[in-house]
Amino acid sequence: MSGTADLRPMRAFALSDKGRVRAENEDNFLSKPHMGLFAVADGMGGHAAGATASAVVVDSLSRVAPQSAAAELRRQCEAALQGAHRDIQRQAALRGVGTMGSTVVMLLTFDRYYACLWAGDSRAYLLRGGDIVQITIDHTEAEQLLADGVLTPEEARNWPRRNVITRAVGAGETLALDFVNGELFEGDMLVLCSDGLTGHVTAAEIAGLASGRAPEEACRALIDLALARGGTDNVTVLVAAYRQQEEEPTRLRPGREESREATRPR
Template sequence: HGGGEIASARVVEELRRLPVGLSSGELLARTRDALLTANAGLRDEARARGPGAMLASTVVALLVRGGHFACLWAGDSRCYLWRNGYLTRLTRDHSMVQELVDSGQLSEERAAHHPHANVVTRAVGADDELALDKVTGQVASGDLFVLTSDGVAKDLGDAAIAAALIAGGEGQGLADSLIALAMAAGSTDNVTAVVVRCA
């Protein structure tokens, strides 16, 4: 396994330990704690491997409870909200190119194909202190959340993701469709998609 696969597995392992039945506040706090625990464990393992070793993974986590949602993330994995026929990106990439876009030095269109498009500025395991961003909101009936790795988001782009959602599909079938589209587009990065529909 490469460093990314080991790091991703550690993140999943920590999140799987979360108990069921937590309140919204407890769930958010425990999820944050699980990611901080994964970060500390990955930093320890990297130090044990020697100078220059890095075990890191981007993460995006969606929590839905009692009519509200919260999304935590670090890196360039994304969460989108599809509501009433409109796609909204809820997350902002923690990446070198996003910083260039924010400062006006690079257009959104050129960002995905920039030579440093895969350079993230935050990730679980990358630094001793993990900084997670959070966005919260209310859930409406029919909302659909799409969580993607950079291999889907960057190689397809927001317009193609929206087109796939307009074309329809449910749950795993829609996620599989996004993955197949990213692969057909020639993605050479991690290709992951999760779709969550709210009743």
């Protein structure tokens, strides 16, 4: 499964593979460069429930119409995710499924700016001038214990429940989305991915394989590496490259943060 487009200012490509172990691909993605809307969703629930949940997320976002203002585009996308949250809960009740939901990481680009919203452990990375920064924070049990000072970074990486997520579309009474935004510069690349990639490939390796490559080539190289290392989960990668000619950017440094806030339904 793949999707491509080549419209300014974003050039994007996405690729998804069920991996070497799983019988079904429960990941889904959305790539609409003409309106600056991109997303990766990783379903959970088993027995096709996960695939259904991630499809509901992507379908809801796909119905968002182009907007003339960035704030309105974000509002419409948040409303679509809240609608998906309720729809997944309804479907779970009808199926009698105790656990049904989907992570989501969504990228919005507008002129020379980006915004990212997410729930779960699907990630977004920003690549600039050879540097890479993870701009999302995983909503996982291990990440929360790390933030609380209960675990060290090394302990968090080896935590036996490190893949237990604490937020997902469709899970819990309400959906809480985290938000980060920033400015784009010529040559910037944004990588969205499910944890099927990050379970096998480090951030440094993502930078090495994606930097300087066309989005399609970068996606294929990253997927191939994840599969070569076992492909124990579904793996989805979306790469979007900013091509507008602008001023020289400042280089990213590890640990540098863009502005971040949390958004919750009112």
